[in-house]
Amino acid sequence: MAENYFALFELPQGFALDSSALEARWRQMAARVHPDRFATATPAERRVAMQWASTINEGYRVLKSPLLRARYLCEQAGFDLQTESNTRMDGAFLMRQMEWREALDDARASGDPDAFARLASEIHQARVHMEASVAELIDRERNFDVAAIKIREWMFIDKLSAEVQSASHELADRQH
Incomplete structure (x- = not known):
């Protein structure tokens, strides 16, 4: 699987994002692993396709949302937001x-x-x-x-x- 969601969708890693490119790539990738395409596949192939679909959909959800994308970028850079324990604010x-x-x-x-x-x-x-x-x-x-x-x-x-x-x-x- 891809190292990160930006790599998965072949997009440059950054907060600024071409949302139409993300959506187009998501649609293309989701179509490739759609369950209908694997109706006659082996159980193992269906399971792999389902795992890919899950990863693709989660990546799309994270990158589409500016807040989730920002959190993800911080985490990718090694910064844990510690949302449960760190309440430090200006x-x-x-x-x-x-x-x-x-x-x-x-x-x-x-x-x-x-x-x-x-x-x-x-x-x-x-x-x-x-x-x-x-x-x-x-x-x-x-x-x-x-x-x-x-x-x-x-x-x-x-x-x-x-x-x-x-x-x-x-x-x-x-x-x-």
């Missing part, structure tokens, strides 16, 4: 986390859909900025240590975004 980001949490609590308490929309927009902008920052750290600066910190922050942003979306949907459901 002090300013920690303050921003608290502000966002308070804004979410306020939006829930007020039941104001506009408050949720404003918070969701602010978090979206933070995510866009975080993605650009991580891209710079990985592709240009090759600073995986700092990128790992930013990726952990990005993970928080994505989790909070999902919470805001869920709370907003709950409010909309109660109003209907």
Whole structure:
């Protein structure tokens, strides 16, 4: 099997990625190991094809997602993100986390859909900025240590975004 997902899809290793090339290559590779092509194959051949299909699909899933791709690149460079044990983050980001949490609590308490929309927009902008920052750290600066910190922050942003979306949907459901 390929040494890494970039090699598997014959793409240059980096955060910046040609998503159309990734999708085209994935479709091509997935078609080669599709179960229908192995209907009359031996059990061993079917098993190998299924393993390849699993690897291809997992590689596609990881490379397609900017956050997962960033995590993967750090891990490939030998930097363990230690997402379960390392909570080190920038002090300013920690303050921003608290502000966002308070804004979410306020939006829930007020039941104001506009408050949720404003918070969701602010978090979206933070995510866009975080993605650009991580891209710079990985592709240009090759600073995986700092990128790992930013990726952990990005993970928080994505989790909070999902919470805001869920709370907003709950409010909309109660109003209907």
